[in-house]
Every structure is written in C-alpha cells, then in structure tokens.
Amino acid sequence: MSDDGMTWFGGDVATGMSPVLERSEVSFFVDADEYYADLRAEVVRAGEQSGDRFVCWIGFESSLSTVMPSQEPQPAVKAAERRQWREGDMWWRDVLADATSRGVMLRALLNLHPAPKPADKYIEANLTTVGELNRFENTLAIDDFRYLFMNGTHHQKLVVVQNEQELFAYIGSMDVQQKRIADRWCEVGCKVRGEAARELYRVFHSRWVEHTEVLDGMPRERSWLPAPDQVAVAPVDARVLTQASVTVGRPTRKNPFHPLGPAQQVVNEAHRLRIATPRATIDLPGVPTVQVPSLTVADVVGNAFFTAKDPAAPPLIAMAAEQSPVYASGTWTLDPEGRTGIYHQIAAALRRTKHHIYLEDQYLIDDAAMGELPSMLDLLIEKVQEPAFRKLIVFCNRDDQIEEEFEWQAGPHRRSFVEHLAAAGGDKVVICQYKSAEVLGITSDAELAWPFYVHSKTWIFDDELLIVGSANCNRRGYSHDSELDFAVYDTEQTMIADLRRRIWLRRLNTAMVDRPLSPDDVDDFVSAARYWERPDEFGLTIENNRIGIDAFMATEVPGEREPDIFKALGWDGIDTYVDPFGSTVEELLWNIVIDPEGT
Structure with missing residues (x-):
C-alpha cells in the first residue's frame, strides 16, 4: 500500500x-x-x-x-433537448420485474418523505413505488422513515447487485429517477468491485436489519440477505485505495421542536407535531427563545401519511414505533x-491537498x-x-434553481x-454556473432542459483523489441526514x-458552444482553468x-415569499396570529427546518 496514498484518508x-x-x-460514470x-x-x-442473486437498492x-x-x-x-424514449430503451420497472421473476431477490429501502408541502410529496417519493415493488416476486421494499424527528431524511444513493460470481456496488449522486436522465442532470457515479463493494453492501445491510418489525415473520424469499462477511467478492488486481464514509444524524440529541414533539431526536416516531399546549417554547442553541402562539386549526401537524390520514399509514407507523x-x-x-x-473525510483531503481542487455541488451553502466543527467555507x-x-474551481447550480426548495432563504448563505x-x-478562486436560458436567448420551450441541473456532489483533489456521493455542501449533508460518500485514490x-477531464468536457461542451473543447484543451488543470x-x-x-456578485446571484425574492416558519412546516390555514419571531425568523427557519445540523 502506498504510504503517500494513505495520507489522503481520514x-x-x-x-x-x-x-x-x-x-x-x-470505474466511473458521468451523467x-x-x-x-x-x-x-x-x-x-x-x-x-x-443461485442466490440479489439487488439491494437505497x-x-x-x-x-x-x-x-x-x-x-x-x-x-x-444536447439541450430533453432526452426522449429511444429504440432499445427499457423501463426500470421492467428490468426489475424480469429479474425478480427469474429468481433475483430484490430488497429496497426507499425514503418516505416527511415534507408537508406539497401535501402529496410522499406519495411519489416513494410510497407508490414501494407498493408497486412489493407486487413483484422475491421482493421486499420498505418505506424507510427511520431518520431524525421532523425534517430528517434518508438521502443516500446506492444499488448493489450480486450475481452468481461477484458483487457490484453503484454509488454517487444519482438516484434511479426519470428526471436525472430526461433532463440531463449533471451527475457523477462509480461502479465498484472487490472489497469496497462489500463495504458498501454493509451500509445497506446495517440499515436493512434495523427494520425488525417489518422483517419479523417474513418468508425467506422476501426478507433474507446474507451477512456482509458471507458475500463473495471477486479477486481484483487493484490499482486504487478506497474508503466509504457516512453521515448519520444523532438521535440522542435534544429535539428543537420539544414540547411539540419528543424531548430527544428519535428515529421511530411519526414525523408530526402535536399542538397540545396553549403556548409552546422552541429553544434552539444560538437562537433567542421564542414562543409559538396557540393554534386552533388542528392539534396534529404533518403530511397526510404521518398524521395517519392516509389509510396505508397506521400499520407502518405502528411497526415503526415498536x-x-x-x-x-x-x-x-x-x-x-x-x-x-463525510465531513472528516473531506477535511482530511483538504489538509493533504497541495495545488488544486475541483468541486461540483448542488447547493454550496x-x-x-x-x-x-468549522464550516466547509472556513476549511x-x-x-x-x-x-x-494554486486554483479552486467550483461549479454549482444557479441560485434561482434552488431557492424555492429552501423557502427563498438560500440566497444569503450562497452569497x-x-x-x-x-x-x-482572489484569482485562485472561480465559482461558476450555467448561464440562464434568458441570457442565452432560449425561449420557454417545454422540450428544453436548459440550464442543466447540477446535482453532482463531487470533489477532485490534485487530480489524485476523488470523493463523490450524496452529501451536498451544507450542514444537513455533513451532520443531519443519512448520506453516503466514497473516496478513490489511484x-x-x-x-x-x-x-476530471471527462467531467470538464461534459460540462463545458454543451449545446450552443462556439467550438467544442478537445481532450487536449483540458489536459492540464491549471492551464485549462482559463475556460472557467x-x-x-x-x-x-x-x-x-x-x-x-449581483449579476451572479440576481434572485429577487417576491414579496409573498417572506419567511414564514408556520407555512414552511405545513401549518397552512393559520392566518391569524401575532408573529413572535421578530428579526429571528430567518435564522430560526434556517436552523431548525431548512439547514439543521445534527451534532
């Protein structure tokens, strides 16, 4: 093992x-x-x-x-046009249905979204998918909401395939989801063989066995999975060092929503707030104590699943509680x-880096x-x-592409x-984004995917170490939600x-360029920085x-988008209350709803 290579890792x-x-x-995938x-x-x-073959999907x-x-x-x-169906394509549904009918075991842990807005978010993400999968042979799919109480989520992306000879693991920023391919999102992923594939399978297995009540009494063809150490991996003539890393929120920490919810952050309760006191105090470190006014429109707040209005919810909520x-x-x-x-893995790489870094990130906040722990900005x-x-190049989404999901609060943090x-x-730093459709003179053609959505979360250090995965450059990604990253040293x-050259050609050689760049143009990091x-x-x-900065971040928040913690939590219909938050509303909304930290 290379001692020099080992210094890259935490x-x-x-x-x-x-x-x-x-x-x-x-091996690697771009998009x-x-x-x-x-x-x-x-x-x-x-x-x-x-033989025993399986697909495990997070x-x-x-x-x-x-x-x-x-x-x-x-x-x-x-191309800027949305990708349409082509001859030779298949639906993911048909790929899985055919494999499971031939004896492949399918196990899926799909995040059940707690989002109260839109009210039916959880149906498409991912209640309907889980229900359809469970009609397949040899399959068990689980609506997984074992994440931190209120506003937690499982954000990991992983698919593991075991055939009769060996194990493969797919990891990166990509879910298996139609918009990623149809709208030509900017993504990066890895295909892994050997011992690292086993470690990535360990991530799935550890989460799978947590669902004790779901698995109890299930037949083997629907629940069995081998322990990670029992899985065969192919011998490979390796040229890489690898290390996986995770973010997992701390469920023993104080719950900032208490007494509207449990005193501690737990992972087995329905994600809803109970309005049961005349006035409830929210006490969050770093934010002045504020009081929530009495609410009379409902005594339980959350989406239709977690308030048990959806008939599918009560048995799943009851199993989770056990x-x-x-x-x-x-x-x-x-x-x-x-x-x-993940935070510590990136921090270790930053300490080791000598000359240059390339970062693609969805949020950058x-x-x-x-x-x-210091912020990533400080590091x-x-x-x-x-x-x-010598050089840091950052490629991120346009601010106006992320503002709505951040309740119009991302701008100040991105700025x-x-x-x-x-x-x-100074001149060492350049932070880039795609030009807007308006600037490029593109009309609102429904068939166009422009500007491409930068969903990748990818770091490249000195052209020697890659870290890629699900964690964005925000506090949620480094401390609060479940995330999974993967580091590769060659x-x-x-x-x-x-x-890195493949990524740069894919990001820079887009429709409407005057002259596409060649591989030679992006060969050397520092000299090719001129294109960015x-x-x-x-x-x-x-x-x-x-x-x-004003031209780069030109988002103007509409007047009706003033910060409103009640509506952000889904407490719609409340239109008569005295705002108790004063000048702290933005900070409170950011710290407990939009970008909470989980340490």
Whole structure:
C-alpha cells in the first residue's frame, strides 16, 4: 500500500468511515445515461444466472418509470433537448420485474418523505413505488422513515447487485429517477468491485436489519440477505485505495421542536407535531427563545401519511414505533450518537491537498459551523490562503434553481459563501454556473432542459483523489441526514485526472458552444482553468462570480415569499396570529427546518 496514498484518508472510523481498502476496482460514470445503461446490463445478467442473486437498492427519490438505455457512447456535445424514449430503451420497472421473476431477490429501502408541502410529496417519493415493488416476486421494499424527528431524511444513493460470481456496488449522486436522465442532470457515479463493494453492501445491510418489525415473520424469499462477511467478492488486481464514509444524524440529541414533539431526536416516531399546549417554547442553541402562539386549526401537524390520514399509514407507523428509538451500534455505518464521517473525510483531503481542487455541488451553502466543527467555507478559506495552493474551481447550480426548495432563504448563505471564498482566494478562486436560458436567448420551450441541473456532489483533489456521493455542501449533508460518500485514490495517478477531464468536457461542451473543447484543451488543470475563468472568450455557456456578485446571484425574492416558519412546516390555514419571531425568523427557519445540523 502506498504510504503517500494513505495520507489522503481520514483515519478515525469512529466518525463514520470504513477502513481504507486495497483490493477493489472502480470505474466511473458521468451523467445518468452511462450509469443506467451499465446498471441495467448487470441486473439483466444476474437474471440470466442461477443461485442466490440479489439487488439491494437505497433511494431518496425514485421512479420505476425511469428510462434505462442500452449501452452507447456519449456524444461530444451535450444536447439541450430533453432526452426522449429511444429504440432499445427499457423501463426500470421492467428490468426489475424480469429479474425478480427469474429468481433475483430484490430488497429496497426507499425514503418516505416527511415534507408537508406539497401535501402529496410522499406519495411519489416513494410510497407508490414501494407498493408497486412489493407486487413483484422475491421482493421486499420498505418505506424507510427511520431518520431524525421532523425534517430528517434518508438521502443516500446506492444499488448493489450480486450475481452468481461477484458483487457490484453503484454509488454517487444519482438516484434511479426519470428526471436525472430526461433532463440531463449533471451527475457523477462509480461502479465498484472487490472489497469496497462489500463495504458498501454493509451500509445497506446495517440499515436493512434495523427494520425488525417489518422483517419479523417474513418468508425467506422476501426478507433474507446474507451477512456482509458471507458475500463473495471477486479477486481484483487493484490499482486504487478506497474508503466509504457516512453521515448519520444523532438521535440522542435534544429535539428543537420539544414540547411539540419528543424531548430527544428519535428515529421511530411519526414525523408530526402535536399542538397540545396553549403556548409552546422552541429553544434552539444560538437562537433567542421564542414562543409559538396557540393554534386552533388542528392539534396534529404533518403530511397526510404521518398524521395517519392516509389509510396505508397506521400499520407502518405502528411497526415503526415498536422499533428502537435510536440506531444500532457496532458498525461504522450507524451509531446512536450519529456519524460525521463525510465531513472528516473531506477535511482530511483538504489538509493533504497541495495545488488544486475541483468541486461540483448542488447547493454550496455551508457557511456556518456545526457545533465545534468549522464550516466547509472556513476549511476552504484556510486552504486557498496557503501560498503554494494554486486554483479552486467550483461549479454549482444557479441560485434561482434552488431557492424555492429552501423557502427563498438560500440566497444569503450562497452569497456569503461566494463572497468570503472569493475574497480570501482572489484569482485562485472561480465559482461558476450555467448561464440562464434568458441570457442565452432560449425561449420557454417545454422540450428544453436548459440550464442543466447540477446535482453532482463531487470533489477532485490534485487530480489524485476523488470523493463523490450524496452529501451536498451544507450542514444537513455533513451532520443531519443519512448520506453516503466514497473516496478513490489511484495509485498510478492517471485515473482521477482522466475522470476530471471527462467531467470538464461534459460540462463545458454543451449545446450552443462556439467550438467544442478537445481532450487536449483540458489536459492540464491549471492551464485549462482559463475556460472557467474567461468562458465568454471561448464561446462557452457558463459564467462565474467575476461578472459581479449581483449579476451572479440576481434572485429577487417576491414579496409573498417572506419567511414564514408556520407555512414552511405545513401549518397552512393559520392566518391569524401575532408573529413572535421578530428579526429571528430567518435564522430560526434556517436552523431548525431548512439547514439543521445534527451534532
């Protein structure tokens, strides 16, 4: 094992990291069409074989009506038109149905969303999918809401395929969900063989066995899974070092919604607030104590599932209540005290980085500390101020693409992140996004996917180490929700650089470019940074923070979008109360609803 390679990795598995593994093999996908084609091929291959075979699937937002293409090369230029059905495509539904009819066992843990707005969010994510899967042979799918009370979620993305010879694991930013491929989202993923595939399967298995009441009494063909150490993995001639990491919220911490909910954050109760006192106090560290006025429109607040209005809900809520209020211990994947392994894995890589970093991120809003842990903004500022460090390139969504899901509160945090980082790094730092459709003169054509949605959460350090997965650059991703990331170091120091070049060509060579870039153009990180820094000079469809912060973040919050903690929690219909929050409403809304931290 390369000592130099080992210095890239954080070593404390107690924070939520696997051991660093040598005997693994990794290949990469850029965007969903590559990933879905390969996943389809492996599931089909498993169905054609015999013996114990399985597919294990963890999903945040999933869809059986997802196009699974046949394997085909990506075009040199990324089209702006939405991807339509093509000859040779299959639906994910049909891929799974055929495999399970041939004896492949399917196990799925699909996140059941707690979101109260829209009221039927949980139906498509993922109640309907779970119900349909459970009509397949050899299948058990679980509506998984063992996450922190109120506003927690399971955000991990993982598919594991066991055929008669070996185990594969697919990890990255991609759910199996139709928008990812149809709207040509910007994504990155990995296919893993060998010992690292076993460790990723361990993540699934540890979450699976938590559902004691669901599994009790189930027949073998619907519930059995082998223990991770009993799964065969193929011997590989490895050239990589790998390490998985997780975020798991701490269910033993104080619940900021008490006494509207339990005193501690638990993972076995329905995600609803009970309005049972004339006035309830919300006490959150760092925010002045405020009182919630008496509410008379209802005594239970939440979506239709967690308030048990949906007839499917009561038995599932009852089974959940019989399970442990905290996570099991004894593995790096789960713990009653939570895990912050992803944060520590990234922090270790930042300390080791010498020259340059490329980051793709959906949100880019981690501008506040998590307890005693500095924010990612603080860690990046420290890095770019090092004299030997040369370049940080960040590619993110447009602010106006994320504002609505953040209740129009993301802007100040994104602005803080961009302004402080750019000020600290000067010419070393460039933060980029796609130009808007309006700027490019694109009309509101329903067939266009522009601007492409940057969903990737990918770090590349010195063209030597990759960290990719589900965790965004925000406090939720590093401390509160369940997340899963994966680090890869290439001992031959060519594989990660090649991936970075593929990503850059895919992001920069889009419809409407004047002249597509070649692989030679993006070969060297520092010299190729000019395309991100001066995109107009090369006819590219991106822009960056150097056009001025007001032009870069031009979102104006409509007047009716004033912060409202009641509506953010789904307490619609309450239109007569005295606002008790004063100037703290934005901070309170951000800290307990939108971007809570779980330490």
